[in-house]
Amino acid sequence: MGYAEVYKSWQDDPEAFWMAQADAISWDTPPSKALSDDKAPLYEWFKDAQVNACYNAVDRHVEQGRGDQTAIIYDSPITGTKSKTTFAELQTQTAALAGVLRDKGIVAGDRVIIYMPMVTESLVAMLACARIGAVHSVVFGGFAAHELAVRIDDATPKAIIAASCGLEPNRVVAYKPLLDGAIDQSTHKPDFTIVLQREQSPCDLIEGRDFDWHEAQKGVAPADCVSVSGDHPAYILYTSGTTGAPKGVVRPTAGHLVALNWTMRAVYNVDQGDVFWAASDVGWVVGHSYICYGPLIAGITTVVFEGKPVGTPDAGTFWRVIAEHNVRSFFTAPTAFRAIKREDPTGIEIKKYDISCLRALYLAGERADPDTIEWAQKIMGVPVYDHWWQTETGYTIAGNPTGIEALPVKIGSPTVAMPGYDVQILDEAGHPVKAGELGAIAIKLPLPPGTLPTLWNAKDRFVKSYLTTFPGYYETGDAGMIDEDGYLYIMARTDDVINVAGHRLSTGAMEEVLAGHPDVAECAVIGVTDTLKGQLPMGFLCTNKGTTKTDDEIKAECVKLVRDQIGPVAAFKLVTVVDRLPKTRSGKILRATMVKIADSAAFKMPATIDDPAILDEIKAALQPMGYAKD
Ligand code: COA
Ligand code: AMP
Numbered sequence: 001m002g003y004a005e006v007y008k009s010w011q012d013d014p015e016a017f018w019m020a021q022a023d024a025i026s027w028d029t030p031p032s033k034a035l036s037d038d039k040a041p042l043y044e045w046f047k048d049a050q051v052n053a054c055y056n057a058v059d060r061h062v063e064q065g066r067g068d069q070t071a072i073i074y075d076s077p078i079t080g081t082k083s084k085t086t087f088a089e090l091q092t093q094t095a096a097l098a099g100v101l102r103d104k105g106i107v108a109g110d111r112v113i114i115y116m117p118m119v120t121e122s123l124v125a126m127l128a129c130a131r132i133g134a135v136h137s138v139v140f141g142g143f144a145a146h147e148l149a150v151r152i153d154d155a156t157p158k159a160i161i162a163a164s165c166g167l168e169p170n171r172v173v174a175y176k177p178l179l180d181g182a183i184d185q186s187t188h189k190p191d192f193t194i195v196l197q198r199e200q201s202p203c204d205l206i207e208g209r210d211f212d213w214h215e216a217q218k219g220v221a222p223a224d225c226v227s228v229s230g231d232h233p234a235y236i237l238y239t240s241g242t243t244g245a246p247k248g249v250v251r252p253t254a255g256h257l258v259a260l261n262w263t264m265r266a267v268y269n270v271d272q273g274d275v276f277w278a279a280s281d282v283g284w285v286v287g288h289s290y291i292c293y294g295p296l297i298a299g300i301t302t303v304v305f306e307g308k309p310v311g312t313p314d315a316g317t318f319w320r321v322i323a324e325h326n327v328r329s330f331f332t333a334p335t336a337f338r339a340i341k342r343e344d345p346t347g348i349e350i351k352k353y354d355i356s357c358l359r360a361l362y363l364a365g366e367r368a369d370p371d372t373i374e375w376a377q378k379i380m381g382v383p384v385y386d387h388w389w390q391t392e393t394g395y396t397i398a399g400n401p402t403g404i405e406a407l408p409v410k411i412g413s414p415t416v417a418m419p420g421y422d423v424q425i426l427d428e429a430g431h432p433v434k435a436g437e438l439g440a441i442a443i444k445l446p447l448p449p450g451t452l453p454t455l456w457n458a459k460d461r462f463v464k465s466y467l468t469t470f471p472g473y474y475e476t477g478d479a480g481m482i483d484e485d486g487y488l489y490i491m492a493r494t495d496d497v498i499n500v501a502g503h504r505l506s507t508g509a510m511e512e513v514l515a516g517h518p519d520v521a522e523c524a525v526i527g528v529t530d531t532l533k534g535q536l537p538m539g540f541l542c543t544n545k546g547t548t549k550t551d552d553e554i555k556a557e558c559v560k561l562v563r564d565q566i567g568p569v570a571a572f573k574l575v576t577v578v579d580r581l582p583k584t585r586s587g588k589i590l591r592a593t594m595v596k597i598a599d600s601a602a603f604k605m606p607a608t609i610d611d612p613a614i615l616d617e618i619k620a621a622l623q624p625m626g627y628a629k630d
Helices: 005-012 014-022 053-067 089-103 122-131 145-155 176-187 255-267 285-297 317-325 335-341 370-380 461-467 508-516 551-565 591-598 612-624
Strands: 070-076 081-087 111-115 135-138 158-162 165-169 171-174 192-196 210-212 232-237 247-252 275-278 301-305 329-332 360-363 384-386 422-425 439-444 473-482 488-493 497-500 503-505 520-530 535-544 574-577
Touching: 005 014, 014 255, 053 089, 053 122, 053 255, 053 285, 070 089, 070 122, 070 317, 081 089, 089 122, 089 192, 111 122, 111 145, 111 176, 122 135, 122 158, 122 232, 122 301, 135 145, 135 422, 135 439, 145 176, 145 232, 145 247, 145 551, 158 176, 165 176, 171 176, 232 255, 232 285, 255 285, 275 285, 275 317, 285 301, 285 508, 301 317, 317 329, 335 370, 335 535, 360 370, 370 384, 422 473, 461 473, 488 497, 497 520, 497 535, 503 508, 508 520, 508 535, 508 551, 520 591, 535 551, 551 574, 574 612, 591 612
Parallel strands: 070 301, 111 135, 111 158, 135 232, 158 192, 192 210, 275 301, 275 329, 329 360, 360 384, 535 574
Antiparallel strands: 070 081, 165 171, 232 247, 422 439, 439 473, 473 488, 497 503, 520 535
16 A cells, blocks of 8 residues: 555544554553543543553563564764663663662652663663653753753652763763752652763762662562553653743653554664664653654664764764664754764765665754755765654654655655644634645644643643644644645744754743843843754843943853753853844734844834834844844
């Protein structure tokens, strides 16, 4: 069957489609039906099944005779180390760590925060939680203590599993002070922590609260897999929304197993025994779905890469990893390719490696600009497939289903809606628009298995954020269009979320931090276009009259404040002081117009603007920074 037939088979009978995919999962009790819609517009999938995610990702491969197959390849150009972990070894390691968690009182449903870098043990920690039904919440290492504290207070974990440090190319990031700082700041206190000591920066442990990863495992009996119900949360992953409070996306266990397993073949065209590499981080959704769970559930070898596309040690690192580990499908964010292209525009490095094992490159996480796609295609000699999805969905909404049928690529489009998703473009009143017309991108409910059923501790926020603007639909927060061939184009966010180097950030969260500076009377943060990172945050400050500090002092303090409160990942370095901000007559800051001015793009004067002269002041402030060119 080609794509059109598969999509139609899903449209004709969505439940039968997903029940058929569910056959590939090893259930303790198989689901009697696919969809529960009794609480519509809240939906759940495979609710009455009993299953364990770790069993499906690890144990069953051992039981089926694939214990000696490599499950995880760890490759760290930063430390110069590589290792391989078989499925049998992964089973031993997860069962041992799960035993520690169980003996220290963690039971199914308890939350465990994981604050770890790109090492094999991060996957072991996630799977160990899944093994005993604990709900993990991985926090990205580039976030500051305050962001970790916010997540501790929201998830109220009984335990935190952390490493002593992470490694950036130019520095060792000591995690323990961040962890201790976060626990000090948070109202909720975890019962204990488990710390993986790394030789690059071992840390002190607090007697009675912190336990060494290896020491704690001595004499502990391994834990068996605990069966959980299909709707049991597999994990919570916090992502940026409009306000400073992150949204805790809940991932339901059964749907996530069924859907991820299906995508490995349908979207990424890989099978049991192949090597698949997603160059991202365990702290992001790509890391959850395609470094950890997806490949492992499908019996595919995954690569844990601790490095960057450039500088570790050079722009040839990706090619080395692909060639050395026989990678068949490779997934990363466009920004990584822009970084390589900037360093090695003619592709000198790639000529040093034989990457003939690679079949395709998959890009997601941000807009894939045509230049980058064409360049990647040219130097790699393989097809480049853009695909579009979000933390909320956990896997592809629109993509090129290469394992079903490789559709013609239209550069600039992530291709077509995947089975499971009825994607529509709506006008402001919620009516579908004609092909080729711009509008809000919405998905007709119900969303497919594995997508978020709710937000952690925030059902009302879930309904308000996603289900209210367009009744009967899920609002994606993206705007775009669908052409006459059904190809989707993603143009922009409709909210205050920006995308910096493939990292989803909230300008609202940065504004909240800036507003906390005692000399800042008012502020706005926008996302301006950047040739490397896609977007960069830029802050505008109106300072209090009578301050004794210079503008430069306040700007430097604000940059530091965002780094200390949100973290280095915010990449907040551009900031300017202005007398006033452009607003509508009702006082709403005209951020979209400011973006256009900064990007030197044409714009229509907003009809509701209070004082058009302010726009010239904004332009004048931006020009010395190299923006708002005439
Ligand atoms: N722990 C601690 N700090 C981190 C971190 C982590 N896990 N990840 C990033 N940071 C820091 C960086 O060191 C940098 O700090 P600096 O301001 O002191 O230089 C800052 O956060 C910003 O990081 P980033 O935006 O990633 O910029 P970069 O200049 O370090 O690297 C790229 C640029 C393009 C090479 C890098 O972003 C990249 O490899 N992107 C790949 C895309 C990706 O993984 N996307 C994830 C979603 S698919
Ligand atoms: P995240 O939840 O971090 O994966 O970010 C999701 C958001 O990133 C989407 O809502 C889009 O705004 C953007 N995004 C992801 N993939 C793409 C893509 N292929 N093209 C354009 N934007 C994308």
